[in-house]
């Protein structure tokens with residue numbers, strides 16, 4: 196069985212030595228969130244998550260959620276663990292205190308989310324979607340809607356969902372057909388079928404609040420004709436008590452590759468009572484408020500799975516003996532190819548952690564910093580980094596899961612070791628909240644073009660500044676310099692060619708996205724190497740410097756090749772008609 200130990204030292208290093216988390220406690224909203232406070236809180240989270248939630252991961256995978264006569268039965272122990280989790284305040288960690296949250300930085304809640312997603316990513320979806328639904332109502336709901344739903348969503352006592360997907364409408368939200376018909380009492384009758392709805396039905400919370408994308412009768416066709424609605428499982432009376440059950444059912448659940456303990460529901464709305472959130476036909480904008488944060492959240496799910504794969508592969512390779520390596524040692528960790536895999540796993544996970552944490556830190560600065568210029572810059576970083584965090588961390592989770600199986604050899608393929616579960620659980624992360632191909636298009640078509648192209652310029656200037664200030668570490672600065680020059684050149688080419696033909700870069704988006712993320716990780720490894728060089732612990736310092744040099748010499752060097760693909764002729768890609776494939 197895979198085991199999980201929270202990497203508290205690594206987390207503390209990134210928070211304190213690389214990102215200077217202390218800066219958050221200088222902001223009025225977060226005066227109490229000092230480094231010591233955060234460290235104590237993460238210790239407590241680790242105890243709960245390792246002790247109560249990680250042990251449910253393998254059994255939950257084996258049993259899975261079950262559907263019987265419209266009811267969803269979750270694996271044993273899930274309901275009790277969820278109750279303990281929300282009652283101890285973990286669901287509402289960064290929600291505002293007025294809605295039963297703890298009012299802590301978003302960054303802190305995401306660090307806890309990383310642990311949760313290593314321990315049990317299927318479990319993490321219940322609080323995760325609840326937070327998404329909370330954020331959507333907080334951003335656009337009326338005062339009455341906020342008072343009705345947010346206190347219990349904010350604490351996690353009620354859970355939430357996002358009801359977007361329909362059989363004909365996956366990536367293409369313009370094809371959504373679910374109807375919302377106005378009623379005399381100001382509510383709307385919601386009618387239609389939604390598929391793949393995470394946490395759509397269960398009994399572990401007293402109420403489930405669905406956030407539904409639907410179309411008004413007179414709405415314009417396509418994406419501009421969507422509106423958002425809040426649709427509770429049980430109607431809420433004026434005094435807050437629960438009333439009658441709403442008119443919708445869960446008609447089945449999906450049988451799927453992984454995250455078995457998370458129920459993925461087929462929902463049938465049969466004239467259900469819903470209330471519009473925000474203005475008519477602004478559903479896409481409303482949804483994206485939540486979706487952007489949800490994409491960062493999914494990136495953290497990926498990061499958690501990267502950590503799980505990496506720490507288990509290292510522990511196994513330190514114990515498993517096969518033959519003798521070049522240095523005469525029997526454990527497989529001494530074999531060159533195993534070292535290569537383990538270093539790639541470590542370099543990816545630790546580098547991605549800085550990318551993800553820094554993005555979450557920018558969310559806090561964008562929302563709470565007193566200086567408007569700082570808020571604006573931080574929001575640019577959030578916009579730029581969101582597709583990178585989502586796509587890079589989740590692609591890496593699947594890749595590292597597969598690499599962990601390779602490290603375990605045939606044992607990795609056997610269920611009882613719990614490693615193949617990582618491959619199965621992590622694939623979905625590359626697909627939902629916008630597939631990773633969609634993230635790449637968002638990066639190239641939107642983020643590179645926003646505000647006259649200043650978002651990527653901020654990154655390129657920042658890295659060049661760091662290189663100019665760096666002394667020593669030539670093994671990292673040299674390939675990082677080459678990578679950032681190539682990135683600047685290709686970014687310029689994409690920005691120019693987009694103006695003449697928006698399709699030019701489309702074939703190279705995914706390569707560009709990976710090249711950008713690897714360059715970002717190169718910058719992270721430079722900062723980690725600099726911070727580790729000041730570290731009193733020689734073992735820690737040596738570990739970080741070796742991993743940084745591995746990344747710089749074996750992974751960062753891929754950037755120019757990936758970027759060459761972006762500009763390569765597309766003739767071969769357009770040569771075949773669909774039938775000739």
Ligand SMILES: Cc1cc2nc3c(=O)[nH]c(=O)nc-3n(C[C@H](O)[C@H](O)[C@H](O)COP(=O)(O)OP(=O)(O)OC[C@H]3O[C@@H](n4cnc5c(N)ncnc54)[C@H](O)[C@@H]3O)c2cc1C
Nearest residue numbers: 357358359360365366391392393459626627628629630632
């Ligand atoms: C386990 C699970 C949980 C989920 N949870 C939820 C949930 O809680 N709520 C919810 O609403 N949905 C949920 N989903 C749905 C999920 O978000 C969609 O599956 C996802 O958006 C992709 O849609 P699709 O499956 O229809 O794929 P498609 O849209 O058919 O895409 C197929 C392929 O085509 C590519 N593609 C499609 N359009 C384009 C384009 N314009 N340009 C380039 N490439 C394109 C995609 O990248 C992909 O590779 C869940 C799905 C699963 C499997």
